[in-house]
Amino acid sequence: MLKLTKKADYGLMALKYLAEHPETAALSAKDVADAYGIPAQLLAKILQLLTKHGLLRSHAGMNGGYALARDAREISAYEVIHAIDGPFFITSCTKGTKSCELTPSCTIKEPLARVNETIAGVLKSISIQDLAEHEQPTGRARDTHGLVALTL
């Protein structure tokens, strides 16, 4: 439980791949799909979603494809997951503004909402660039990234 969908995984992998190939103007969905052995048509739909949410720029025609819409440092894992899987909530009840539909007594909700925020915060602190960098775990210092703290 509490796991990312494969679609979100695929999306993150694809963005990472694009971030690792900044020299090429654009890569087609098929290029990326082949690189990772994931279903091309499925990945295509995912990339379309990411495009619609402004994370990618697309270009049809020969030598077309997808490219990052922003610098890899400016795209967070959170945005990707959110674009693909929609808003997530830890509790099954936190739907919209109205209280839990189960019973008025689902008081579990409030404390877990903080967990939710924490997870979102962590995810927001991770950029596509971070994912791409971790590829080659050189000895370079790595303590300059995000710090997330939370008080319960």
Place this chain on the structure above:
Amino acid sequence: MLKLTKKADYGLMALKYLAEHPETAALSAKDVADAYGIPAQLLAKILQLLTKHGLLRSHAGMNGGYALARDAREISAYEVIHAIDGPFFITSCTKGTKSCELTPSCTIKEPLARVNETIAGVLKSISIQDLAEHEQPTGRARDTHGLVALTL
């Protein structure tokens, strides 16, 4: 996405309910189910799971039922979720020790493993007692709980 199953929710609610009724020796699955309007047989199975994992003590027969096996402060939300839904992983690939079955290139895994640890840490820092206390949001100071920090 990334949400708890209803079973886990039910389990947390049930433990919270037990924590709120320390005076009674034991409460039956039906008692708890009725209190929240949860399907009794389903909750029964959940409580059985929690018992098997040592979070509850059960007692058959009249006036039997379930009681917390430990102090509510000593039972974390993490344990409950883990007992009910099994080990969770953010990435769909992090299965066991072997690398991602998809491709050798699922390098997304490593950075997200840290996210996973963070979430687990947050969940471990929340006790059933915390859930029960949040019930009555009195003016009492609440900054004495957990603090979770993570460097990516």
Place this chain on the structure above:
DNA sequence: TGAAATCCCGACATATTCGGTCGTATACTA
């Protein structure tokens, strides 16, 4: 201008998981 490459998008099919029920066996109490 036409063919090839590519994105776009909705519908459909399949697979897996989740939520819930049923039936029966077992344990304890009075």
Place this chain on the structure above:
DNA sequence: TAGTATACGACCGAATATGTCGGGATTTCA
């Protein structure tokens, strides 16, 4: 031994996730 309760496996329907198909639109290039 009657009644209350847990224990547990089998099953089922519904929801969700994953993957496929097919037709259409856009761009490039010869």
